């Protein structure tokens with residue numbers, strides 16, 4: 001692979017913004033690619049792929065470069081250099097392990113980097129590039145399963161879309177992409193996986209609301225609510241509405257959806273997406289005060305609690321979470337999850353149902369919260385079922401969902 005200095009420099013700049021300026025990786029890459037119109041599709045793919053891969057393998061890359069920390073652009077050049085040396089082996093690609101003779105790469109010795117790479121492979125937390133505390137917490141909670149889930153979480157996620165049945169049907173979208181370019185997903189009826197990565201949000205079909213980008217595992221959550229057209233549904237932690245839009249499709253624009261969140265900008269984004277999707281029965285509510293919920297007690301046929309969580313189930317898409325997540329955050333988010341479950345469950349009417357969901361692989365954010373809830377509220381609630389997706393086994397992101405019914 002021929003390396004272009006401008007593209008490596010852009011990757012270095014992206015890494016600097018992510019690790020030194022503490023900015024979110026997906027935003028950094030998106031803005032960088034927007035800012036330079038003259039880059040072609042291959043250039044864009046190089047920058048995006050290498051930025052994400054270096055973030056994903058950050059601990060391993062630092063180890064192979066013999067560096068503990070990185071502060072300056074010069075440090076990130078060294079790390080990018082080490083990555084480009086190990087990349088062919090690590091990603092199993094037939095490429096050169098030799099760097100161009102650029103001054104920025106001076107002092108990097110491929111042999112030393114590869115020796116360190118081979119040495120790193122014996123230690124899981126370095127080889128699989130994960131902080132000590134996450135490795136310990138997940139190993140303690142998941143036991144032997146952690147090994148394979150961690151390896152799967154370090155693979156690039158496929159591009160998955162959900163066909164929006166309010167606007168079109170599966171066959172139409174299959175024809176738009178070409179049957180030879182997509183895969184259907186067993187057990188997830190509106191999902192398609194693209195065989196080759198591409199920017200689908202730039203297409204006419206996307207602008208017309210024919211589909212949304214959504215992991216196939218995430219597409220199991222709204223149907224888990226057992227929705228029938230005409231019901232009144234509350235999506236209490238709606239964010240920008242990935243699952244709200246799916247709920248809307250299941251309601252077929254009959255009945256109502258109330259999407260709530262504590263962040264106005266997310267709800268504003270949801271309203272835009274809902275318009276594109278042809279949703280007609282949506283209202284939003286900003287929760288800025290506990291009293292906001294008083295009038296809603298006992299009103300919902302269905303309630304989705306897609307609670308804030310560690311995001312440890314979606315590391316394939318957001319690998320920077322590994323480095324930004326802190327143990328204190330995990331402790332506090334578990335308390336938030338419990339409060340949401342404990343308080344918001346009141347919104348469900350008698351005979352109504354609720355789904356509690358996370359995008360975490362950790363039982364302490366998922367199964368354990370539901371067990372605790374059932375223990376304290378078993379007179380009022382029936383536990384119906386729970387389901388967990390496995391990144392290793394299903395190839396989906398790691399989601400948990402539990403279905404409960406109010407007596």
Ligand SMILES: C[S@@+](CC[C@H](N)C(=O)[O-])C[C@H]1O[C@@H](n2cnc3c(N)ncnc32)[C@H](O)[C@@H]1O
Nearest residue numbers: 236237238239241242243261262263306307308
């Ligand atoms: C996992 S995200 C939701 C993702 C969204 N359901 C989707 O499918 O795109 C959790 C959301 O909960 C919101 N949140 C955090 N604390 C909350 C609270 N106390 N009440 C309601 N929403 C809350 C966050 O702002 C965030 O948007």
